[in-house]
Every structure is written in C-alpha cells, then in structure tokens.
Amino acid sequence: MPTLHIANGRVLHPDHSVTESDVLVDQSTGTIESVADPDPDPDTDPAETLDAEGGLVIPGLINAHGHAAMALLRGYADDKPLDAWLQEDIWPAEGELTAEDIRIGTELAAVEMIRTGTTGFADMYFEEPHVAGVVEASGLRAMLGHGFVSVGKDPEDARADMEKSVNFADQYDNLGGGRISTAVMPHSLTTVNEELLCDAVERAREVDVPVHIHANETTDEVDPIVDERGVRPLEYAEEIGLLEDGDFLAHCVHVDDEEIERLADSEATAVHCPASNAKLASGIAPVQAMLDAGITVGLGTDGAASNNDLDMFDEIRDAAMLGKLGAEDAAAVPASAAVRMATEGSAAALGFDAGRVEAGATADLAVVDLDAAHLTPEHDLVSHLAYAASGQDVRHTVCDGQVLMEDQEIQTMDAEAVKERAEEQAADLVERVA
Numbered sequence: 001m002p003t004l005h006i007a008n009g010r011v012l013h014p015d016h017s018v019t020e021s022d023v024l025v026d027q028s029t030g031t032i033e034s035v036a037d038p039d040p041d042p043d044t045d046p047a048e049t050l051d052a053e054g055g056l057v058i059p060g061l062i063n064a065h066g067h068a069a070m071a072l073l074r075g076y077a078d079d080k081p082l083d084a085w086l087q088e089d090i091w092p093a094e095g096e097l098t099a100e101d102i103r104i105g106t107e108l109a110a111v112e113m114i115r116t117g118t119t120g121f122a123d124m125y126f127e128e129p130h131v132a133g134v135v136e137a138s139g140l141r142a143m144l145g146h147g148f149v150s151v152g153k154d155p156e157d158a159r160a161d162m163e164k165s166v167n168f169a170d171q172y173d174n175l176g177g178g179r180i181s182t183a184v185m186p187h188s189l190t191t192v193n194e195e196l197l198c199d200a201v202e203r204a205r206e207v208d209v210p211v212h213i214h215a216n217e218t219t220d221e222v223d224p225i226v227d228e229r230g231v232r233p234l235e236y237a238e239e240i241g242l243l244e245d246g247d248f249l250a251h252c253v254h255v256d257d258e259e260i261e262r263l264a265d266s267e268a269t270a271v272h273c274p275a276s277n278a279k280l281a282s283g284i285a286p287v288q289a290m291l292d293a294g295i296t297v298g299l300g301t302d303g304a305a306s307n308n309d310l311d312m313f314d315e316i317r318d319a320a321m322l323g324k325l326g327a328e329d330a331a332a333v334p335a336s337a338a339v340r341m342a343t344e345g346s347a348a349a350l351g352f353d354a355g356r357v358e359a360g361a362t363a364d365l366a367v368v369d370l371d372a373a374h375l376t377p378e379h380d381l382v383s384h385l386a387y388a389a390s391g392q393d394v395r396h397t398v399c400d401g402q403v404l405m406e407d408q409e410i411q412t413m414d415a416e417a418v419k420e421r422a423e424e425q426a427a428d429l430v431e432r433v434a
C-alpha cells in the first residue's frame with residue numbers, strides 16, 4: 001500500500017494549535033493515516049517523501065463558489081456593478097463561449113488553484129462535462145453544476161436547460177474516483193422564474209443532490225422579491241423548497257436579522273465571496289453575525305472576472321478585513337475564523353470530508369513555506385495565514401493523497417502550455433465577441 005510521508009514540517013491542527021509533526025498519507029484510500037511526532041529513524045523510501053522542512057502543513061483550501069472558466073475573462077470587464085457588468089459585458093461574451101473555451105479556461109483556473117494551495121472548488125457554469133474532464137485530469141476535487149437562467153429565454157428552452165442541469169448532476173455525481181460531486185444550480189432567485197425554480201428543487205431532491213444558487217447578492221436582487229411577493233428572498237427560498245441539508249447559497253450579502261435566523265435554523269450553508277462583493281460594490285456580508293447565529297459559512301472567490309484571481313489566501317484576508325469594516329469592530333472575523341471559513345466551512349458547504357489535517361480525513365493538503373521575510377517573525381502562524389501569506393508561498397499541494405504540486409512544480413498539468421493556450425484562446429474569444 002503506497003504511503004506518502006510529509007516530513008520535517010509543522011502541522012496546523014483542527015484546534016489551530018501547531019506542532020512539529022509528520023503526516024502519513026495512505027495513497028490507496030486518499031486519506032490521512034496519521035499525524036504524529038516526527039519519526040527520528042524513518043525507514044520510508046525517500047521517493048515517497050514530501051519535504052515540509054520550514055513549512056506548515058495546512059488543509060488544502062476550498063473555494064466554495066466560482067465559475068472556473070471565467071479565468072479566460074479575467075480583466076475583460078472591470079469597474080462596473082453586477083447588473084451592468086453581466087448585461088453589458090459578461091453575458092455577451094459568454095454567448096460566444098465554446099466548449100473548448102470552457103475547457104481551456106477551466107484548465108487555467110486549475111493551474112492557478114493548484115499553484116496557490118486550493119484542493120477543492122465549486123463550479124457553476126456551462127459545458128460541465130468538459131469541466132469534469134479537467135477535474136479528473138488535474139487531480140482536484142470539485143462540486144460541479146450546470147448553471148441555468150430563465151430570464152430572456154423561450155420557456156421551453158429554459159426548461160430544457162433546467163433538465164440539463166438535473167441530468168448532469170445525476171450522471172456525474174461521484175465520478176472521478178469520488179472527487180466529483182454535483183448539484184443542481186439555478187443561477188439566482190431573480191433570474192430563474194418561480195415555476196422552474198420549484199421544479200428544479202424537486203428534481204434535485206429526486207436525484208438526491210443539493211441545490212446551489214446565488215442569493216441576496218445585491219439590493220437589486222432583494223427589492224423585486226420584497227416588492228412582488230411581500231417576503232424577503234430567503235423566506236421565498238424556503239417556500240420553494242430550498243434551504244435543505246446540503247444546499248449552499250453564494251453571497252448572502254443583503255440578509256436581514258430574520259433571514260440570518262432562518263438560515264441558522266435550516267441545514268443550508270452560506271458561501272461568502274468578499275472580493276467579488278467589494279469589486280462589484282455589492283455590499284459587505286454580515287459574516288460575523290452569520291457565524292454568531294451558528295450558520296456554517298464557507299469562502300469563495302466567485303469567477304476570476306470579478307475578483308480577479310483565484311488565490312484563497314487573498315480571500316481569507318479580504319474576509320477578515322471586510323468582516324471588521326462591515327461590523328465596525330476590529331475583533332470581528334478574526335484570523336482563525338477566516339481560515340476556518342476557507343477550510344472547515346467550505347468543506348462543510350460542499351460536503352467534502354476535508355478541511356482538516358487529522359487522521360481519517362481526506363488527504364487534501366497544502367504545505368506553506370514559512371521561510372520568507374513577510375512571514376517573519378513567527379508570533380502566530382494562523383495570523384500569518386490570514387494576514388501575511390499568499391498563494392505564492394505554497395510549496396506543495398496534495399489532493400486525495402496524490403501530489404498535484406511538488407516544490408512549486410505542478411505535476412498533473414503542463415502549466416506553461418496551459419497559460420500559452422489560454423492566452424491564444426482568450427484573444428480568439430475577444431475577436432469572436434467583437
């Protein structure tokens with residue numbers, strides 16, 4: 001049975017204590033076998049050893065909301081609010097997207113994620129079988145879904161798109177050696193009509209997958225629901241069968257106290273996307289209030305066109321910073337809470353048995369190199385993870401026991417070729433849109 005030995009480093013434990021420990025990974029099951037004192041006399045084959053000397057072994061970071069292929073649209077349209085950005089720039093460009101664009105954009109995202117210590121992600125987009133192919137080849141873990149809207153569409157086409165989302169979720173769940181899971185993914189509570197939303201939720205229950213949706217991202221999404229229905233969006237969400245166990249809501253920026261209580265009383269989770277919310281000036285989510293209410297909160301980048309990177313270390317920092325600003329309290333969203341969102345919180349939102357370095361957990365790990373001026377001195381390593389480290393400090397990335405990056409060299413993909421191809425494909429896309 002192959003064993004991977006992550007040796008000579010320190011380990012961030014689930015209680016956020018740090019000790020000098022070795023991590024043994026059972027590669028046949030993809031799980032952590034043990035986290036133990038370093039063996040002074042290891043008889044391990046060095047070929048199966050990852051050197052973590054001077055490094056900190058942390059749970060692989062989990063990006064719980066995004067649109068991976070939008071990496072191809074990074075920098076394509078900036079400095080606009082959500083509605084104008086989508087309608088004037090993004091949706092016209094997406095109208096020209098081919099399956100090949102999406103495959104290459106997702107490959108580009110995968111390279112960036114592996115390079116920056118992300119081992120798992122959620123994806124709501126189009127051509128998801130191609131996204132699944134990239135997940136399989138890259139070695140990452142993912143929760144995938146075909147996103148659909150009904151606005152501006154012929155009702156029959158919109159229904160067919162919803163059925164496509166259900167069929168993809170049904171057929172691809174638990175593929176990729178268990179690294180792929182799926183959800184039905186209606187775009188939002190305002191871009192999918194009530195009849196289709198109800199049917200999508202019912203069909204998701206039938207095929208036994210959760211539902212992922214954008215919710216309460218901007219006031220433009222909240223006000224029409226309040227005006228037309230006389231209820232807040234999350235009450236509407238519950239009425240149509242949402243907020244069940246496994247369902248996860250992206251954003252939750254404009255949630256009032258009653259909605260926070262409703263979410264806390266449900267089994268659903270929230271995914272905070274602080275950078276995207278700031279860039280699109282959508283608002284600041286009341287994250288500390290959601291955590292205080294007992295809501296499980298994960299962390300996501302959203303697409304690279306509204307972020308503009310997929311580095312989860314940035315997201316952790318933004319969550320802590322914006323959490324303080326939003327609450328007008330420097331003690332809000334402390335470093336530890338922000339790190340937990342990107343690990344345990346996101347893992348719980350996506351149903352991954354990951355997000356912690358502990359025997360029995362899935363071996364989804366990253367090793368952060370601490371030997372850097374910006375990570376010196378070492379008063380508090382959790383503080384460093386939240387406020388000072390970046391994805392560029394990641395030395396090794398491991399998912400499901402497989403080494404995806406060793407000494408900053410991606411093992412499962414040709415990073416240079418992916419970048420070159422993405423540059424060409426993006427230029428081609430822009431020509432097609434013009």
Ligand SMILES: CSC[C@H]1O[C@@H](n2cnc3c(O)ncnc32)[C@H](O)[C@@H]1O
Pocket residue numbers: 067082090091094124125126146147148149187214217276302303306
């Ligand atoms: C129907 S697939 C997903 C759909 O969502 C769009 N999108 C990207 N970022 C956001 C965001 O922050 N809020 C809402 N929708 C977003 C993406 O471009 C696709 O069209």
Ligand SMILES: [Zn+2]
Pocket residue numbers: 065066067214250302303
């Ligand atoms: Zn999104």
